[in-house]
Amino acid sequence: MRAARALTRLDEVELGDHVCWRMDPTATLLTDVRAYVADGALYGDKVVMIGSTGAATTARDCSPAASVILDLPDLADTDVMLAAVRREARTAVRQGFRSVRVLTERAPMTAPGGAEEMLAQELKLDEFASESGAIVVCAFRSSLWDAPSMERAACMHPHEMGTRAERPAFRMFSTGANEWSVDGVIDSEGADAFNAAARAAIRHTPTMKLRFDTLEMIDAAGMHALVDAARHLPDRRIEVEGANETVRLCWELAGYATDGVPVVMAA
Incomplete structure (x- = not known):
């Protein structure tokens, strides 16, 4: 049975985790993600980056043979995103990897219905992590989120890490x-x-x-x-x-x- 918990560092992640990472305002994704990517290589996981984030460069630098970047045209399309992630997970198994460790930097969806679509994506990512044993880390920059939206997003993750990583209600x-x-x-x-x-x-x-x-x-x-x-x-x-x-x-x-x-x- 999965259990909710707080993490202090990304190297504490375990298979099946879905982490809400509240990034420190002074932190850089490039620096803080290195341990996560390096541990992927250590444990035999394939690193999957969603979107054109700065961390993609780090993934290729640290583990070029075991990383892939999903630069999706429409990150708001939940079905497209999940299909791509699941496809990479299946490919990883065939290639002999233990699992996949996903990293995505989340940004608010401003289109009508975007707030609910964001929650649907987080729930689907959590379901994917639970059933596949994948590790999914969602990075949130506090400067992009208002407090209520950030709290909603945090509630959709069983695990949290980073700035103000107290337990959600x-x-x-x-x-x-x-x-x-x-x-x-x-x-x-x-x-x-x-x-x-x-x-x-x-x-x-x-x-x-x-x-x-x-x-x-x-x-x-x-x-x-x-x-x-x-x-x-x-x-x-x-x-x-x-x-x-x-x-x-x-x-x-x-x-x-x-x-x-x-x-x-x-x-």
Whole structure:
């Protein structure tokens, strides 16, 4: 079972990790990524760079035989990006590599619907890391992000590193096909982020499972966000498992334990 944790350095990454790297304002991607790339060569991983980042030069300098740059024309297209990453992962296996370690520098999507598309990409990258054992590091420059958008992005990563790498209020990450674990606290401050994450996760599947085993608390705003996400698209259903007794009782008292609600809170 994957577990959320904080890292102090990139050389602490493990197979299956999906890391939110909040870069120090004074840091340079070229310098800080060298250990990540060098460890790829040491452990037999293929390094995959997404986008034309400065780190691409470092990857080729440090490990020219085991790196590839995906300079995609439209980084906002989730399906294209994931197809390219999965293709490289399959190729890496055939070439005899242990796995792939992906590095991408993230930038806000300003087009209409871009914020939700960004969350969908992060969830898909997390699902890819979970099922394939790949390592995915997403680098964020604080100067490019406002605080709410950065917090939303951080919540979609089970692992974090760097500046202000404190634990987000909640985290949602993959634990299987169409199954997501949610930990922490979902209250009025995090309800919008949780709603956006759930909507992004459920849009490609009629039924989604959420694990609440490590969820400490969800308040009225969080419960409303969950139900709203299930109702956002027709014929969607969310099944919640592992909720503690307090969460289940609050769910019933809020009036959501009825047949008309497309969210089922299992005992």
